[in-house]
Amino acid sequence: MEWETVIGLEVHAQLATKSKIFSGASTAYGAAPNTQACAIDLGLPGVLPVLNREAVRMAVKFGLAIGAEISPRSVFARKNYFYPDLPKGYQISQYELPVVGLGKLEIELEDGETKTIGITRAHLEEDAGKSLHEDFHGMSGIDLNRAGTPLLEIVSEPDMRSAKEAVAYLKKLHALVRYLEICDGNMQEGSFRCDANVSVRRKGTEKFGTRAEIKNINSFRFVERAINYEVERQIDILEGGGAVVQETRLYDPDKGETRSMRSKEEANDYRYFPDPDLLPLEIDAGFIEGVRGTLPELPDEKKHRFMTHYGLSAYDAGVLTASREMGDYYEAVVKACGGHAKLAANWVMGELSAALNKDNKEITESPVSAAALGQMLERIEDNTISGKIAKDVFEAMWNGEGSADQVIEKKGLKQITDTGAIEAIIDKVMADNPGQLEQYRSGKDKLFGFFVGQVMKATGGKANPGQVNDLLKKKLQ
Numbered sequence: 001m002e003w004e005t006v007i008g009l010e011v012h013a014q015l016a017t018k019s020k021i022f023s024g025a026s027t028a029y030g031a032a033p034n035t036q037a038c039a040i041d042l043g044l045p046g047v048l049p050v051l052n053r054e055a056v057r058m059a060v061k062f063g064l065a066i067g068a069e070i071s072p073r074s075v076f077a078r079k080n081y082f083y084p085d086l087p088k089g090y091q092i093s094q095y096e097l098p099v100v101g102l103g104k105l106e107i108e109l110e111d112g113e114t115k116t117i118g119i120t121r122a123h124l125e126e127d128a129g130k131s132l133h134e135d136f137h138g139m140s141g142i143d144l145n146r147a148g149t150p151l152l153e154i155v156s157e158p159d160m161r162s163a164k165e166a167v168a169y170l171k172k173l174h175a176l177v178r179y180l181e182i183c184d185g186n187m188q189e190g191s192f193r194c195d196a197n198v199s200v201r202r203k204g205t206e207k208f209g210t211r212a213e214i215k216n217i218n219s220f221r222f223v224e225r226a227i228n229y230e231v232e233r234q235i236d237i238l239e240g241g242g243a244v245v246q247e248t249r250l251y252d253p254d255k256g257e258t259r260s261m262r263s264k265e266e267a268n269d270y271r272y273f274p275d276p277d278l279l280p281l282e283i284d285a286g287f288i289e290g291v292r293g294t295l296p297e298l299p300d301e302k303k304h305r306f307m308t309h310y311g312l313s314a315y316d317a318g319v320l321t322a323s324r325e326m327g328d329y330y331e332a333v334v335k336a337c338g339g340h341a342k343l344a345a346n347w348v349m350g351e352l353s354a355a356l357n358k359d360n361k362e363i364t365e366s367p368v369s370a371a372a373l374g375q376m377l378e379r380i381e382d383n384t385i386s387g388k389i390a391k392d393v394f395e396a397m398w399n400g401e402g403s404a405d406q407v408i409e410k411k412g413l414k415q416i417t418d419t420g421a422i423e424a425i426i427d428k429v430m431a432d433n434p435g436q437l438e439q440y441r442s443g444k445d446k447l448f449g450f451f452v453g454q455v456m457k458a459t460g461g462k463a464n465p466g467q468v469n470d471l472l473k474k475k476l477q
Helices: 053-065 163-179 220-239 285-292 299-310 314-320 324-336 341-358 370-381 387-398 404-411 419-432 434-441 445-458 465-476
Strands: 003-014 076-080 090-094 103-108 114-126 130-132 141-143 150-156 192-202 212-217 247-252 257-263
Touching: 003 163, 003 220, 053 114, 053 150, 053 163, 053 285, 103 163, 114 163, 163 192, 163 220, 163 299, 163 324, 192 220, 212 220, 212 257, 220 247, 220 257, 299 314, 299 324, 299 341, 314 324, 314 341, 324 341, 324 370, 341 370, 341 387, 370 387, 370 404, 387 404, 419 434, 419 445, 419 465, 434 445, 434 465, 445 465
Parallel strands: 212 247
Antiparallel strands: 003 150, 003 192, 076 090, 090 114, 103 114, 114 150, 130 141, 192 212, 247 257
């Protein structure tokens, strides 16, 4: 416990433009290798890059959402290094003057407290290609389709003190870029990747320890595991009298460990200099205000509105605003079921989310639309069906058997609310179970549940549970 962890994250968010940052080549995912890399992406002699205005708009949109300074003048530089997936021998990036300056993001910790994480900068750059090692038996293949794809690199301050804080920040950032519709956030496809800078220091020490950078982690679970492993590794070294080496490491999810990749480069190793083919990027106040007008309701604002307008708890509102699509679906359900906000929240977070997880579907792929779920919830509210029967109705709807009304009609699931009919069934159950009746009346109150169960069994689960309870209490006395 005498060690303190210090974490800073660098996140690469692939911007959702249709074409690349400096060329008209497509950014669509999944094309055959090397079919979407044009002469500009490859840096062939005589070609000139032209900046994609939409990428700039998306960067500014992000900056406004985190309350950051937007630089009226920023510069593109060449970051020089030699690697097979970088045919130009340099990457165009922003170095000294990024488009987005200091900002912040507020995260919620496990104990419900909030913490502000500083964002140092967010800068535009182009992606490199991809080296493929699996299919070439001792050789590597190079796919340059991704070369020139626009990235926004978001660099945090070293403000996180645990792997869980890092994951909370990453999830909040992931939700934000999707709310803003500037990145699809698909981690499997590499649209949202994270490098973690991790160091440890003795508690009470001001000076940071030597950090290791863990590259290209592509899931929240792996981020947490990689950081925890790296923290333990560094503490073991220091407690053994050794020194942590500044280096770049990779996380191996199969072995659950990080391993050395290369010694960590410094900025001067890359020989940064302003790109002679690109003018400085100048952004005027009119452009910024135009982008500000396109900002959607952001996650924190939506969460607060869900709490005040729908009377939801902070936890429920947080779950329902975790993605823009989830929030939109929930509101459509509330509207469709006549404003029963808590009931809608329970079903969206409960049965619907469980079914989505089981079938590995996104909420946008749900076989049950928000309007259809809302109609089913109305049938619970008007006592057509009970909450228990509703689960069977929902399952049938999920399997494509029709709307709530069609399923209820087809399967004869309408709830019995006729007091006389329920009383008659209760009388029969009491007559059929004289021993239990006598025990109940002599003080064995736990047998009440037995009688409820028998009545529900006799009605095929269709009797209104509230009425059954009320009538049974009177009759059993």
